[in-house]
Amino acid sequence: MKNLIQKLHSKSRKMTSLMGIISLLSALKATCDGLSCTQCESRTSTSCTGISVTCSPGYYCGSELSEIISGSGYTSIYARRCTFQSLCDLKFSISTGHERSRSIALCCDTDYCSSTIPPMPPFNANPNGVVCASCDSIITPGCNTSETIQCNGDANICFHQFVKNGSTVKTVGRGCASRSLCDYFRHNRNSRDTTELDCTNGVTALQQNLPFLYFMFLVYCSVSII
Known part of the structure; x- marks a missing residue:
């Protein structure tokens, strides 16, 4: 026993x-194998259903909402898909003069999960004092323009988006962007990427007008002497 x-x-x-x-x-x-997530897109609501996909390692189930204002009107796009981890909780705005857009991405880490995206506030149309070069290669081929744009809201950094093909560099867009978007590209740049984003602090409206103000000051001094 x-x-x-x-x-x-x-x-x-x-x-x-x-x-x-x-x-x-x-x-x-x-x-x-990665998470199993839902892949779908909707332009009419902030929910959707679709096919099941298996994400690559390092990806989460992401919910993304983008709002776009352009010459053709207002567009809202909601999507669920596999989202790279570093894109989770990313919120940014971008403007090229011809188009303004903003996006928010939230993630969760269980199969078929979905994050609830809070309602976005109205677009902030108040200038923040930053002036950037502005162009869109779709509107102006080669971005051969000297146009500038007054930045609004949290889009207070100037961006330069370009495509590399060997030693050839082609500008595809310039404008205003949120610092969060610039930080993302700076920390997640890949040597295999062909599209890159460079950001600078740009100039304020006062700095842009300094040459004119200096000229008016010289004119004033000349008149005073006479």
Whole structure:
């Protein structure tokens, strides 16, 4: 009887060990395969249903909302998809003069999960004092223009978006952007990427007008002397 109990205990330990190994392998498989997420898009609401996709490692189930104002009117796009981890909780605005847009991305880390995106406040049309060069290669081929734009809201950094093809660099857009978008591109730049984004602080409206103000000051001084 004693030997039988020992054998049963031995089998129980082996079974427990086996179950632990199976659980570990299952967890590793899930990690390697990535999360299962819903992929869909809607232009009429902030919810959608679609196909199931398996994300690559390092990706979460993301919910993204983008709002765009252009010459053709207002567009809202809601999407669910696999989203790279560094894009999670990213919120930014961008403007090229011909188009203004803003986006927010939220993520969750369980299969088929969905994050609730809070309502966006109205677009902030108040100038923030920053002036940037402005162009869109779709509107102006080659971005050959000297246009500038007054930045609004939290888009207080000047961006230069360009495409690299070997030693050839082609500008595709200039305008205003949120610092969060510039920070993302700076920290997640890949040597294999062909599209890049460079950002600068730009100039304020006062700095832009300094040459004119200096000229008027010289004119004033000349008149005073006469």
